[in-house]
Amino acid sequence: MEAEKPGIVSAVEPVSLSVFPTALIQGEPARITLDGISDISNIESLALDGKPLAVFADEGKVAALVGIDFHKKPGSYPIVLTLKDGRKIEEEFEIGQRVVATEEFDIPEQLGGNTPQAEHELTSTLSRDAAILNSVTTIIGPERLWSGEFRLPLDGSLTVTDTYGYKRQTGSVSLSHQGTDFRAAEGTSVYAMNSGKVVLAQSLRNFGNTVIIDHGLGIMTMYMHLSEIGVEAGDNVGKGDPVAKSGNTGYSLGPHLHLSVRIGGFSIDPMKFLELMGPK
Ligand SMILES: [Zn+2]
Structure with a gap:
């Protein structure tokens, strides 16, 4: 008679996502x-x-965060979980279209006003800035530096003056916020907003003084148009540490x-991120 193997009994628990x-x-x-999974390994x-x-494991549950690319084609996509024992759990999920508003936008006088030259300058400096931001990839790998809720980046409640995702039409240039x-x-x-490592702290032409914190597991928060930067690239920061002054x-x-908030390299709506991960 074979002895019961508790490891195998727990391995065949139904798993769902x-x-x-x-x-x-x-x-x-x-x-x-x-x-149905208690052990992340x-x-x-x-x-x-x-x-x-x-x-990652969080509050006794195994979970993952996903950022949906702004440009992901709407449709049905599979989420596939593969276990070490060879089981595969697959589910289809719909990704829906975002409603994107467009607004006419003037180039501010301090940046040259609405002239073809200022427009050209804006496009070329923006692509340079974007290249710098995109070169900042997570250096922490699979390690999680954040824990618990993400706090707000400012004291008190937040007043939104411009939302994520809308298109600013500036002459022939279309910029998405x-x-x-x-x-x-x-x-x-x-x-x-949480603990992490500063991966960028520098002045950029369009984004102004910018601080980027890598929280690990592909989550990054970015603070821009600052008047002062109080940290340096490489610094470790704790949740709630002052890192800059707004400007x-x-x-x-x-x-x-x-x-800005990025998950897995994709910039996603910070307010939706706060709904998911912020103060309850
Ligand atoms: Zn903005």
């Missing part, structure tokens, strides 16, 4: 929770449309804080 929010939209984050991989996701703008007087303290530097029409 759920996604929140259930409606996935271009430019929004979601959380995938795996039920039983997971071989988790992927959305073939792209691997970073998996890759973050959320918050009301903030010049010199307002800006805080690290009006770069391509900016008045003092505010611009916040």
Whole structure:
């Protein structure tokens, strides 16, 4: 008679995955929770449309965060969970189209006004800035530096002055707003939303003084148009540490804080991120 092997009994527990929010939209984050798995080391991989996701254990559950690319073609995509014992759990999820508003936008006088020359200057400097931002990839790999809720980047409640995702039509140039703008007087303290490592702290032509914090597992927060930078690349920061003062530097029409959040390299709606990971 064979002895019972408890390891095998627990390995055949039914495993399922759920996604929140259930409606996935271009430019929004979601959380995938795996039920029936208590040990993260039983997971071989988790992927959305073939792209691997970073998996972590949180409050006794195994979960992953996913950022939906703003440009992802709407449609049905598979989420595939592969376990070390060879089992595969596959579910199809719909990614829906984002409603994108377009607004006419003037080039501010301080950046040359609405002239073809200023427009050309804007396009070329923006692509240079974007190249710098895109060169900043997570240096932490699969390590998770954040824990618990993400706090707000400013004290008190946030007032949104410009939302994520809308298109600013500037002459022949179409710029999409890759973050959320918050009301903030010049010199307002800006805080690290969670612990992490500073991966960029420098002045950029259009984004102004910029700080980027890598929180690990592919999550990065970016703070822009700052008046002062209080950290250096390579610094470790804790949740709530002051990292900068808000301002009006770069391509900016008045003092505010611009916040961008990236998951897995994709810039997603910071307000949706806060709904998912922020203060409850
Ligand atoms: Zn902005």
